[in-house]
Amino acid sequence: MLKIIDMKDTSKINPLExxxxxxMREVAAQFEKPVLLFSGGKDSITLVRLAQKAFYPAKxxxxxxxxxxxxxxxxxxxxxxxxxxxxxxxxxxxxxQDSIDEGKVxxxxxxxASRNVLQTTTLLDAIxxxxxxxxxxxxxxxxxKARAKERIFSxxxxxxxxxxKNQRPELFDMLNGNIELGQNVxxxxxxxxxxxxxxxxxQKEQIEIPSIYFAHTRATFLRDGLIWSADDAVxxxxxxxxxxxRIVRFRTVGDMSCTAAVLSTASDIVSVVQEIRDSTxxxxxxxxxxxxxxAAMEKRKQQGYF
Amino acid sequence: xxxxxxxxxxxxDDGKSTLIGRLLYDTKSLTTDKLEAIxxxxxxxxxxxxxxxxxxxxxxxxxxxxxxxxVAHIYFxxxxxxxxxxxxxxxxxxxxxMVTGASTSQxxxxxxxxxxxxxxxxxxxxxxxxxxxxKTVIVAINKMDLVDFSxxxxxxxxxxxxxxxxxRDYQDQNITFIPVSALKGDNVVNKSENTxxxxxxxxxxxxxxxxxxDIYNTGTPRFPVQYVVRPKTEDFHDFRGYAGKVYGxxxxxxxxxxxxxxxxxxxxxxxxxxxxxIETASRRSSVLITLEDDVNISRGDMIVKENDLPVIxxxxxxxxxxxxxxxxxxxxxxVVQHGVNKVLAKVDSIHHKINPDYSGIDEGGKSLxxxxxxxxxxxxxxxxxxxxxxxxRTNGSFIIIDTQSNNTVGAGFIQ
Numbered sequence: 001m002l003k004i005i006d007m008k009d010t011s012k013i014n015p016l017e018x019x020x021x022x023x024m025r026e027v028a029a030q031f032e033k034p035v036l037l038f039s040g041g042k043d044s045i046t047l048v049r050l051a052q053k054a055f056y057p058a059k060x061x062x063x064x065x066x067x068x069x070x071x072x073x074x075x076x077x078x079x080x081x082x083x084x085x086x087x088x089x090x091x092x093x094x095x096x097q098d099s100i101d102e103g104k105v106x107x108x109x110x111x112x113a114s115r116n117v118l119q120t121t122t123l124l125d126a127i128x129x130x131x132x133x134x135x136x137x138x139x140x141x142x143x144x145k146a147r148a149k150e151r152i153f154s155x156x157x158x159x160x161x162x163x164x165k166n167q168r169p170e171l172f173d174m175l176n177g178n179i180e181l182g183q184n185v186x187x188x189x190x191x192x193x194x195x196x197x198x199x200x201x202x203q204k205e206q207i208e209i210p211s212i213y214f215a216h217t218r219a220t221f222l223r224d225g226l227i228w229s230a231d232d233a234v235x236x237x238x239x240x241x242x243x244x245x246r247i248v249r250f251r252t253v254g255d256m257s258c259t260a261a262v263l264s265t266a267s268d269i270v271s272v273v274q275e276i277r278d279s280t281x282x283x284x285x286x287x288x289x290x291x292x293x294x295a296a297m298e299k300r301k302q303q304g305y306f
Numbered sequence: 307x308x309x310x311x312x313x314x315x316x317x318x319d320d321g322k323s324t325l326i327g328r329l330l331y332d333t334k335s336l337t338t339d340k341l342e343a344i345x346x347x348x349x350x351x352x353x354x355x356x357x358x359x360x361x362x363x364x365x366x367x368x369x370x371x372x373x374x375x376x377v378a379h380i381y382f383x384x385x386x387x388x389x390x391x392x393x394x395x396x397x398x399x400x401x402x403x404m405v406t407g408a409s410t411s412q413x414x415x416x417x418x419x420x421x422x423x424x425x426x427x428x429x430x431x432x433x434x435x436x437x438x439x440x441k442t443v444i445v446a447i448n449k450m451d452l453v454d455f456s457x458x459x460x461x462x463x464x465x466x467x468x469x470x471x472x473x474r475d476y477q478d479q480n481i482t483f484i485p486v487s488a489l490k491g492d493n494v495v496n497k498s499e500n501t502x503x504x505x506x507x508x509x510x511x512x513x514x515x516x517x518x519x520d521i522y523n524t525g526t527p528r529f530p531v532q533y534v535v536r537p538k539t540e541d542f543h544d545f546r547g548y549a550g551k552v553y554g555x556x557x558x559x560x561x562x563x564x565x566x567x568x569x570x571x572x573x574x575x576x577x578x579x580x581x582x583x584i585e586t587a588s589r590r591s592s593v594l595i596t597l598e599d600d601v602n603i604s605r606g607d608m609i610v611k612e613n614d615l616p617v618i619x620x621x622x623x624x625x626x627x628x629x630x631x632x633x634x635x636x637x638x639x640x641v642v643q644h645g646v647n648k649v650l651a652k653v654d655s656i657h658h659k660i661n662p663d664y665s666g667i668d669e670g671g672k673s674l675x676x677x678x679x680x681x682x683x684x685x686x687x688x689x690x691x692x693x694x695x696x697x698x699r700t701n702g703s704f705i706i707i708d709t710q711s712n713n714t715v716g717a718g719f720i721q
Contacts, residue, residue: 013590013591015309015590016309017592018551018590018592019592021592022532022551025532025533025549025550025592026532029646053580054549054592055535055549056580056581057535057537057539057542057545057578057581058536058538058539059537141379141381142379142381148379148380149376149377149378164367165367165376168713168714169402169403169405169406169705169714170406170410170714171409171703171714171717172410172699172700172703172705172717173410173700174646174703174704174705176705176712176714178641178707178712191379192379194383194388196383197388280338281337281338281339282337282339282340
């Protein structure tokens, strides 16, 4: 049954949520084949809730797509499949392993080997395969300084590339989705949200998220002052890097090979939100993929990364 | 939750990045890893201070040249508000970026170097903030430490700026002057002991005190239809909902409305927000509306209150800010995007260019080059439903799209 609530009091309105809903609707209206890029992380889970809100009582009018590196946390994949089933959504999965098998990309080796960069090729191939003209992603401007320069509708050329020095001006809340055939637009509805905004929203909306975001006991090892999951099939580990059980949680969820855990006893959403509020380290401080160089993110974005 | 978007404006060396850095630093918004990265890089570059622009200049080209090319967004929050700062480039040639940054902001900080006082760039920054009808402007007179925190100096700059204010078109703008030293932290977050003659608030105190109700220019309610929701499921078999954002005022269940362009009358039956029904949709809320009658409505149509119609016309005159390297000339065709509505438009005539430094108008302008501001008339292939920008900030603005490159090449404010 529908509940009646009072929205006359504007202090109860979340401007970020209303902006994101507006953006979702612009995507559905301006593009022929949009897709929501879903990683199983908290940001893309938030996107799914926002899309539900934008189109209710109709279903979300576009599919979800997961670029599966094969290095995901098993908890994330389980969660993904359950969410899709519960909401009756269409899910497309494309595997980085297939791109490797087809010889399109080569697996990295050594201590910092990761499939993070490889997934760009799989993503661009999938965009071409399905002729997607808009890809909705959960990137936020507060995450990283190159992302702070990104538009809400960000045009990519035929090669999936980002021309960072020549971006379209975005004025008021008018979003220009006009593109040529072959181009596509990356859309970031939660551009203006901070990490804390996302967590507060998950708390308020009681959105379910994968268990790895909460404190749990895990076999881990230390490297460069960061805590890594000891999963030898996926994460490279030197013999002298000793495995130890620790109580940890993940603050951001990417691949196992590039996402470090943090020591934490925050086992529910209330304590997680409190922890984020008190934190003196940024979210991407635990992402080795950003630490490759000062301009790591900008370079990956130019090549067509999320 | 309150979110306040602020645009900064200042010349290249007025200390914009330092001010933002100071705000982040004194509100403890900079995380340890980001601060360490700034310390490391500053040291590496041989600076004896922390260069906060390293945190905001996110592109390689910006760091190479030491300038801000594109708008960066910076986020911080206090216990009672979230802030989004659009850090816009200070160079003269980046007028278009200033217009872009200011277009989404409810407040602006204009920086003045206390040693230099009001300069031509200050005129431009104020002109653009006034043109875009930013409700709240804070004039931060910076580098007070370099003029010995002189009250005379501060007052002299203040009165120079006040002379500028008499020329402004939008007189209702709230303007506040604050003497600051971004580098040393005086009057940014913490009250300075060096300015006993200044009784006013610090910059952050002032921002905290801005009432959210005050920052949006209000007008009459306008509801441009973004998307028609038709679930076609058993439970919602005949359901037709109109999705969109409410601008300017409130809409309530039972309101008598008119649908444009068909001018069909009806009444609001229900207002939905996700799985809840609401009585009144406030300004800037993204809702779903159903009507009592079966009306044919599609994207780009507009729902308005019965006795509050906008102008319905196939032509208008506007002040435009030109943003493309290709010139705008009379007779050329573009797409005008007004809200969610896209129509074909022809440039009818360029009346005159406006010098954005309050030095008057230029009657001779027959074509517009990048960063020009001018009064231009357009003819459209079908009517749009608009208000004058000074009466309705949302329904009186539009963007201009190049039909070939698809780029956004200009922004306009309907007169």
